[in-house]
Amino acid sequence: MKYVNRISSEAHKLVMRTIKPGAYEYNAEAMFMNYCYISGGCRNVSYTCICGSGHNSSILHYGHAAAPNNKIINDGDMCLFDMGASYCGYSSDITVSFPANGKFTEKQKIIYNTVLKARNAVFNSLRPGVSWVQMHLMANEVMLNELRDNGLLRGNVQDMLCDNIASIFQPHGLGHFLGCDVHDVGGYMADTPERPTAPGLRCLRTARKLEAGMVITVEPGCYFIDALLDKALNDDVMKKYLVPDKIEEFRGFGGVRIEDDVLITEKGMENLTNVPRT
Template identity: 60%
Template sequence: PSGQLSLMDSDENEQGLPPVPKKLHAKNRIKLVQRLKEVAPNSVVLFQGGHLINHYNTDTVYQFRQESYFLWLFGVREPGFFGLVEVNTGSSLLFIPRLPEEYATWMGPIPTPDDVTEKYGVTETYYVDQIDEILAKRKPENVLLLKGLNTDSGLEINPAEFPNRHGFSVNSAILYPIISECRVIKSPEEIELISNACAISCSAHKKVMQSISKCQFEYQVESLFMHTCYFTGGSRTTAYTNNCSSGCNCSILHYGDAGAPNSKEIFAGDMCLFDMGASHSGYASDITISFPVTGKFTSNQKIVYEAVLCARNAVINSAKPGVSWVDMHVLANKVMLQKLTEAGLLVGEVDAMIEAGLSGILQPHGLGHLLGIDVHDVGGYLPNTPPRPKQSYLKNLRTARILEEGIVLTVEPGCYFINALLDKAFADQNLSKFLNKSKIDEFRGFGGVRIEDVVVITNTGCAVLSPLPRSVEEIEQFMEQQIMD
């Protein structure tokens, strides 16, 4: 899209990749330095980029993905780099591996430090084996290293390792919460890149919808989506494992892994739930569509779909700065449960259902998550933000933040008929009293519905970055038109 190039400093390079948005990463470094000046002046920040990972003990490597914090700061695409930022001056340095001569034979020309300085718009570039020398010359009071816990994965990021680490005053406590908070509020340039990834994904999702009658198996849907993203949008990878579920598989929340590799045959009576998002220019998208294979909703499909759609619409109409994400989750649950009650699947008061935890039976996951360079982006739970709620129906929320302008997140309510959870609910008197068993049993094997959009919080509300046919009428009209074409 033409809008993307406005962020860049040069035309596309000879490999056809979008150029590195040097101005964006420079702004990110300035943002970090401004925060750090208040708490750690006279310091430098040292980061370690990602490295190649082999397939076990073979000489085949996984496709490289840059470490996310390093990408946010420097935009570097290659492995083996280190980066340094001076807090007082804002100067930025990259350290590149000193590659052997034979590298040029197998991998192409070896970049010089000057090449790297120009490509990434940093102040200077040196070799990795010069880190100690450069640090000694600059004599920082502290070397700040990145160490902290990702609250989505439960995994820690390891601080940079360099030879003379013990020769400097090192602090690994200050940096993580500050840089993570910096990543939460997206700049206009970042929002444009995310919008671009969403546009690529939406085009591919529409292609899937118009071609579903030609897809006999779920993996053909996955193939078509990935091909469309790459062929028409230049998106080489998706942001996460593709979930191309149909029929009963739609109730498997993380379907599509190695044990269930999108392999089921698609049948005419199935609902489809396709959760796929392109990654482009380092930024993710995360979009889910649900629709009937035939292009026409049955009465039961319409009941579930519209319950989820009403929940989605309620959140999009209510989300704005100052609103609690916890309240948005509860709102979505209440709207969905009310619609299911009106359809005869549930009985009783919706507020009582919420307090009893019934919403967690039908929608075990949270309403959505922060999105950016990572599909589950950092910043969900940080110091000085609301803690993870303890209630059973809220414990899976990936954040409890108060919304602010510039936050990008997903809105993804869902309704699933998961046998293990339904059996648990029917065995619990506190839950079973809300369930119309004969009606619920009609939906065993139905699977589920999820509608997932990417939104950005604006100064007055929120804007959807993933425009797709969403209402029953829009979906049926779109698919009828495409089938006729």
């Protein structure tokens, strides 16, 4: 798993250095897959590559047969590339987000740094005995604070957490186990905590406490998905937290996700992923 993470990280860095506006999204996919095979002997990827640019970066599992990474990448687009090689049956799962032209706009800075702060907060807390549910809630709290401080939200963040405002912007769980499958087994078993039923938590792929030897992804994200924004703006509870004019400025932005593959150790964690984050 360390090896396939290293190869996948190097492949991502090649794509980040090379891709430019005017290329097709599938050019990035092909470049990634070629590097992993020709330089690392990784014949397969762990899942269908997700190479979203612009609005497509807000589509969580973009890249499937009906949306096959075939948009032209435009100047000013945010790219969200979620790709991981497989080696000897073991998976990797890495996401990078960056501006196609190499220069962050002010809006892109806000959202990228929001997600990065959430990721760093989780990293600083990962160790055996920590509840994955609490890690997810921590990431949500950090992102809500940042979105409020940057004028997209208003009100008390604890109230926002209770009213599930985070799910408007991050409609998925913080991460999943990783191993012989990209979404590996072990999330919910007979002797582990049951799946939470609360809104915003029922999408979590595990509610377990972390143990040394586990490999899990940490992948906070912030997206501007029209259907979720429209629903929230028409919901009497949710809309009181949203600043409509500011939200409209981010329509079509797409999304940012930062995903690392992490080994839980006896004393903390080891990040198996090595790609630029700042």
